[in-house]
Amino acid sequence: MAEERTIRIGMLGCGTVGGAVIRLLHEHGDDLAQRAGVRLAVARVAVRDPERDRGVPLAADVFTDDVRAVVDDPEIDVVCELMGGVDPARELILRGFANGKSAVTANKELLAAHGEELFAAADEAGRDLYFEAAVAGGIPLIRPLRESLAGERVDRILGIVNGTTNFVLTQMSEQGWTSGEAVAEAQRLGFAEADPTADVEGYDAAAKCAILATVAFGARVVARDVYREGISSVTPQDFVDADRLGYVIKLLAIAELEDEEIAVRVHPAMIPEAHPLASVRGASNAVFVEGPRIGQLMFYGAGAGGDPTATAVVGDLVSVSRNLVQGARGLSMAPTNHRPVRSMGETTDQYYLKLHVEDRPGVLAEVADRFGRHGISLERVWQEGFGDEATLSFITHRAQERAFQETVEELRGLPAVHAIASLLRVEGEE
Numbered sequence: 495m496a497e498e499r500t501i502r503i504g505m506l507g508c509g510t511v512g513g514a515v516i517r518l519l520h521e522h523g524d525d526l527a528q529r530a531g532v533r534l535a536v537a538r539v540a541v542r543d544p545e546r547d548r549g550v551p552l553a554a555d556v557f558t559d560d561v562r563a564v565v566d567d568p569e570i571d572v573v574c575e576l577m578g579g580v581d582p583a584r585e586l587i588l589r590g591f592a593n594g595k596s597a598v599t600a601n602k603e604l605l606a607a608h609g610e611e612l613f614a615a616a617d618e619a620g621r622d623l624y625f626e627a628a629v630a631g632g633i634p635l636i637r638p639l640r641e642s643l644a645g646e647r648v649d650r651i652l653g654i655v656n657g658t659t660n661f662v663l664t665q666m667s668e669q670g671w672t673s674g675e676a677v678a679e680a681q682r683l684g685f686a687e688a689d690p691t692a693d694v695e696g697y698d699a700a701a702k703c704a705i706l707a708t709v710a711f712g713a714r715v716v717a718r719d720v721y722r723e724g725i726s727s728v729t730p731q732d733f734v735d736a737d738r739l740g741y742v743i744k745l746l747a748i749a750e751l752e753d754e755e756i757a758v759r760v761h762p763a764m765i766p767e768a769h770p771l772a773s774v775r776g777a778s779n780a781v782f783v784e785g786p787r788i789g790q791l792m793f794y795g796a797g798a799g800g801d802p803t804a805t806a807v808v809g810d811l812v813s814v815s816r817n818l819v820q821g822a823r824g825l826s827m828a829p830t831n832h833r834p835v836r837s838m839g840e841t842t843d844q845y846y847l848k849l850h851v852e853d854r855p856g857v858l859a860e861v862a863d864r865f866g867r868h869g870i871s872l873e874r875v876w877q878e879g880f881g882d883e884a885t886l887s888f889i890t891h892r893a894q895e896r897a898f899q900e901t902v903e904e905l906r907g908l909p910a911v912h913a914i915a916s917l918l919r920v921e922g923e924e
């Protein structure tokens with residue numbers, strides 16, 4: 495048997511994920527060493543407060559508050575960044591590359607803003623940057639997209655990539671709660687932060703969407719390219735209506751190719767009850783991947799939590815360590831094409847629109863005419879009368895976002911239209 499090498503890991507952060515990584519390496523260290531031919535040793539750990547007991551099986555003198563000492567330590571082979579945030583994580587990983595170290599990170603915020611710079615620095619240093627845990631925590635997703643599907647031309651990804659909002663939407667759907675009530679319950683159960691903005695307003699999902707598009711399309715996509723709408727405007731009535739029509743409502747991260755351009759967006763959407771993503775409840779994550787050869791794939795599981803996320807980090811640590819020992823590298827993440835990102839107005843989608851209108855003959859024709867003028871055809875129409883007022887609901891065929899929004903503005907101005915009661919996009923049908 496070949497001689498076992500020890501790879502020394504410098505951790506930046508020992509919180510929920512970092513602590514779980516250290517425990518996992520301790521528990522499975524011998525097994526991993528045997529199978530991988532590489533022993534992973536946590537040599538230094540930088541935290542803000544090195545005095546605090548973290549309940550991990552490491553000697554107290556391994557801890558430091560000097561983050562630079564970790565990335566500058568010539569004995570460290572791999573930097574494992576689990577501190578989160580853009581600064582100083584970005585500078586530390588870059589410094590690690592400059593010092594010849596590979597890196598593993600779970601930091602979606604950093605990658606979605608500075609991925610291109612970090613991937614280029616990894617290439618220049620001839621080192622790896624692995625980030626399986628940055629999207630959908632414990633679900634193996636980045637490696638399948640980056641490696642297993644390297645021969646496929648993935649053309650669409652639909653993902654439930656934020657467990658907090660999926661939990662909130664599930665509660666709204668099953669309990670009839672408002673989003674505020676469901677967020678409060680999520681906070682009580684530890685599924686939502688004290689400040690839930692990053693989750694509820696879709697920032698977290700947008701960062702993950704940018705990373706998925708970058709990996710799947712070999713392109714440069716950053717978080718601010720991603721159109722973003724959160725879940726606060728979804729009402730309990732929307733769930734009642736969706737249910738009657740055979741749909742569920744999910745916050746989706748969508749990355750797709752449209753005419754060789756990239757469309758990336760995060761918003762609540764109605765999906766048919768029969769779609770595989772419709773049955774993803776609670777804080778679970780799932781990502782649906784489509785390509786011409788592979789057809790449809792779905793990845794499902796725990797999108798967060800210390801232990802699930804730690805398995806993804808440890809998998810990456812094993813891979814980069816083996817690469818270091820063998821003098822090899824993982825696939826480069828340098829962009830292989832320069833497809834532009836479409837502005838939201840140019841993208842196409844199906845739409846659900848519910849209007850409160852005057853209950854008199856001719857109103858449906860008047861409203862349908864506005865859709866027709868903008869070249870939008872209607873797939874399904876429902877009409878219900880309630881005395882003076884009626885409800886008109888529509889699902890369109892795929893239409894251009896700009897044309898649809900212009901239609902809605904015109905409808906808003908019609909005297910017969912009393913209110914735009916609901917507007918949701920429809921995914922997973924065509």
Ligand SMILES: NC(=O)c1ccc[n+]([C@@H]2O[C@H](COP(=O)([O-])OP(=O)(O)OC[C@H]3O[C@@H](n4cnc5c(N)ncnc54)[C@H](OP(=O)(O)O)[C@@H]3O)[C@@H](O)[C@H]2O)c1
Binds near residue numbers: 510578
């Ligand atoms: N938690 C999850 O389920 C999950 C899932 C997927 C991805 N992630 C990602 O994993 C990363 C870590 O998340 P987490 O939940 O483990 O975070 P966390 O519990 O808040 O832990 C962060 C750790 O980093 C240390 N730290 C932060 N800023 C520092 C600084 N400037 N200098 C030194 N140490 C610093 C903290 O030190 P102290 O302990 O001394 O404060 C703490 O040990 C984030 O990028 C997150 O997005 C998390």
